[in-house]
Amino acid sequence: MKKISESTINRLSKYYRTLQTLIEKEVETISSEDIADIESITAAQVRKDLSFFGTFGKRGLGYNTKDLKGAISKILGLKKKWNVALVGVGNIGRALVKYNEFKVQGFNIIAIFDKDPSIIGTRVENLTIHPEKNLCKILKGERIDIVIITVPADQAQSIVDQAVYCGVKAFLNFAPISLKATEKVVIKNENMSIELESLSYHLTNRLK
């Protein structure tokens, strides 16, 4: 398979959601033009994104919504359940543990960690907060695939380093800092402040 860009992967996620909605509305087929219209992009882009994975749909007939959703789901690895750990049980961490959407998509948070002795041993939903010193042991024992980082910026790199050392290859980082790892590791950043700063830029320079 060719190397696929992050933008394509992100659009596939969006198509997946769109198809889900269409299937709920009992729509059986859809054209690339209609998908493009919903996503506010061009039909050529939609066809190009889907072409990476072989031939879906028939010329003039469009795509069968269920088949296409199934194919994208397989591409994105959503047929599998993923074991997720979360490190840093502050306000954001706590909200994510309670965020139901993750579980619906097959991402199960099954282990949570903090270093604050006053909350270690307490529960959020039905999970007990573990001390960070047990990180490696539990990541291995629970076969964790993905670690969500919700610690302060100055602690984030150290958590990634430990988790990589213990075999974790995928991270979702909420700490406002650029994290480093080897090529065999993927770190996705949720830089909420950076998105706000982009809005601030547009308000200042373009939308005045």
Place this chain on the structure above:
Amino acid sequence: MKKISESTINRLSKYYRTLQTLIEKEVETISSEDIADIESITAAQVRKDLSFFGTFGKRGLGYNTKDLKGAISKILGLKKKWNVALVGVGNIGRALVKYNEFKVQGFNIIAIFDKDPSIIGTRVENLTIHPEKNLCKILKGERIDIVIITVPADQAQSIVDQAVYCGVKAFLNFAPISLKATEKVVIKNENMSIELESLSYHLTNRLK
């Protein structure tokens, strides 16, 4: 000023943070090579990003960290305080109201809304939850610049439509759905599930 890409704007945000850290460590000058190394990108990219805004630094001497931080801060509109409203006071919304980083960066959440009668009138931090039916009046009265959307997916577009109608031009959307607005409006998406799905893709296809 030339049209600047979202990627450049996002990198400027990162440089800004890096410079902040360097200034705290009393580093006075830095080369584009050193910035590039910290951000894991090329020095040519750093120079190109900064060249959009004129000439910073001197050949062979690098950039003065305080001057460069000041210039980027001005470009990103961070010298100003922004009035922010948040709609949807569930787990994620509540965590964001308490998230201190936003305020530090000049984004002040000053009005919050929900449609659930059982929480309207109650307080989060020192803010009272307003009913969504008062959205327009309060957005205008409080001169809100940015609205954060933390309602369920099926309610998000309606909130954006109302807020745009009432003069808001910038949105940070946490609902897992593609939202639409006119060209004169900017919507940034925090698609946490989409980032997780990208990790799932990489774990399935590349990192096995």
